[in-house]
Amino acid sequence: MDYPNSVPSVGLVDGRFIDENAISGAPGSLIPAAWGNGVTQEILAVVKSAGIAPDENDNAQLLKALQVIVGKASPMLSVVKNIAVSRLLESDELGLLLVNGAADAVSITLPPSNAGLGVRDVIVRRVDNSGNRLVVQCSGADNIKFHTHLRSAGYPFLVLMGAGDWWHLRSDGAGGWWPVGRFDGTPLGRPVFETTTAFSPGGYGALNGAILSRAEWPWLWDHAKVSGMMWTEATRVGAEGGWSSGDGVLTFRGPEGRGEFLRVLDEGRGIDPGRNPGVVQRDQNRAHIHTPTAVAVGEGAANGAVFQTSVWSLRYTLPYQLVGTTPVGTGLSNEGGAEARPHNVAYPGRLKLI
Structure with missing residues (x-):
């Protein structure tokens, strides 16, 4: 595109347009038909390339076309939209x-990731903290390419859990949506401690051995299957720290951690050999001997009776006496509780679900 320099037309100076000069009698520029048609064709080419039908009554079509084209060249448009009901996005x-x-479960369906859509970005952020399920769903056979170490094709949907949870997704124009960023990238299935009884956003559930749906948590079920910590419901007793296959068809069960101390798996070191991951180890004390020490009580003790003390942790109710090798007296009292445990603090346990 240029000025019509090659057109020997009256009223052009160096190919540029000029106004008519009534004083000198110089005529104004006459626009050649070829140039006028060329300008129109240049503009129409832009409008049509944006998928807009030309309309001679709409003088804003070039701007609209440029917005569409720039939007495809720059994946992120400055669109902010509030959504509270299930719907297909345009x-x-x-x-x-x-x-x-907050009002109900919501399912947001992304537009097809195809050549027509091109490379586009979307950030989906949850604003409520209700327990209602919020799903970001793909169209047709499209997939979101997350946890591809478990399923190379990705998954047809994801869930947003808790106020502030967000995912930044980018389409590839060929059936895929790729995560560019997310609120919490903690690895799937990891147990963590919290200093709040509330659930933090980002994809966490209770570490409580809950029954889960394979259809609602397909990535977590894939994780469980390759974990090396899978049991059936019938064999799960004593291995509650692992996963179970649930009903064998529709459900599975997560690990149970409530009230337990977590220990690093030995994995060949030899300190705690013979353990399988997720298997419970019952409490016990380290093997030791309680050695009583006989102490004479002085003259007058019948038959050489003595008080007994201990160099260990037995608690005695005095007087406790030994006559020869036979103890007499009021006996020993118990010390301790139902299990052996160190001094500790209890924090809520959580499990990364997505």
């Missing part, structure tokens, strides 16, 4: 989506 709604599931 391609021009991608940007920052603020989703509220």
